[in-house]
Amino acid sequence: MKLFTIGFTKTTAEGFFARLSRANVRKLVDVRLNNVSQLAGFAKKDDLKFFAKSICHIDYEHFPALAPTQDILDEYKKSKGAWQIYAEKFLSLMAQRKIENLDKDALDGGCLLCSEDKPHHCHRRLVAEYLKDKWHDVEIIHL
Template sequence: MVQIFTIGFTKTSAEHFFGRLKDSQSRKLVDVRLNNVSQLAGFAKRDDLRFFTKSLCNMEYSHVPKLAPTKSMLDAYKSKKVDWATYERQFLDLMISRQIEKIKPAELDGCCLLCSEDTPHFCHRRVVAEYLNREWGNVEIIHL
């Protein structure tokens, strides 16, 4: 069985975020955001995350933009030009075209997918995890 965690960083404190991450015992934080250096990200900017995940959680950090939507897709959703169902379908098509299922399950086993949304319900990290479960089978998804 492959175990994939997911986490978002908005509407939470750094203490709560890193506490949940550490308690999960994930081995790596996998950043699936398109833009991981925005000043709006607060403690969740790329270089800060690399430092904090290693120092506080003893885990690695990597940015995998292959698991992120395109800028045009994200902009259309954020500006409400498309609804969630349309965005999710477009993102599923993108994952299929990128063949993300060819990532070896061992590469993501025990990893935590990071995005900004506070809950997984309307976040692409959930869509990634569920797509991989459909393609690989036997994936336990744990939303932190």
């Protein structure tokens, strides 16, 4: 199984959708808590759904179960918390939510979307790695 990840900041719409197309992504899986963000004009949920279908011929789905809670996010972003503490809390949240019970086929070939341009300090990487640990046969590809 392949699981892609992508961020939308520090890129153009052209570059973003070209990466999705080249990778043959099957579905854009939005893992943001707030998918109406103003960070990128093309990344608001309704626009993103339209562009994904029109440009890449792929579906879009918001998976809030794969997003941190507002409390966890605020502690890290607004209070400038430590990445390690954020990661530990989010990993614990995913375990509590039992995200490994999600439909594996629905995520196969999907691309986890978040705002961070790189996956290093982004929860989409934590989601992908958590699922790989639980499902074992996951190849993670960061676009």
